[in-house]
Amino acid sequence: MNFKELHNQKTPLLLGNVWDVPSAKTAEKLGFQAIGTSSSAIAALLGYQDGEQMGFSELIYFVKQIVTNTNLPLSVDLESGYSRDPIIIAEHIKELVALGVVGINIEDSIVKDERILLNGEKFASTLIDVINVLSKENIDVFINVRTDTFLLKHSDVIEETKKRIKLYENAGANGIFTPCIENESDIREIVNCTSLPINVMCMPNLPDFNTLSSLGVQRISMGNFLFDTMYSQLERITKDIIDQRSFQSIF
Incomplete structure (x- = not known):
């Protein structure tokens, strides 16, 4: 089953988000069908904030290492393209x-001083131009377009999201990613407004996977949350070592 077909299964594709070779190998060991990089996690490893602060050359170095060390299909978080x-x-x-x-x-x-939405029509126009270039050169790649209306708490979030989804669908997107959506009725409305597979992301109040499946979600991402949790545990364990003056907390 190729990567596009993984978005049309009876149950949603659970994407293992990774940031280096060990995390990719862990995902493969645990039986994930596919993996995707977390730009936020890779940026943090390099000492950057999220939002294209790291260079594309730095991202591609990590991608090359991950691809070389796993057989899983890999999707890459390209942020907003590392160019306009x-x-x-x-x-x-x-x-x-x-x-x-x-x-x-x-x-x-x-991200400039803060994260802002790009104009939807202009972004769709950019997508059309990008996809035209790729089509002319027979480049086959799944383009998952992320709209940050929920992430940025747009004042008319449902209608703005639906408007952008239609623009991106018409531009040739293969899937739509709506990070920070959590409410079941919101998810149902977004899923029902398009024929494209909808991707949601790990959030505190996100419904469980069975519920997401029943709502019609076809892809579930983990974002940078596993990465952040891992380093929170590192801090906790290291503090225990210091407080207990012993390495027992490691074992």
């Missing part, structure tokens, strides 16, 4: 596909 120029974005995607990447996430927000 569709030609450069397409070149970035081509570089990733040449390494063996089968999918990308691209988001309709950027």
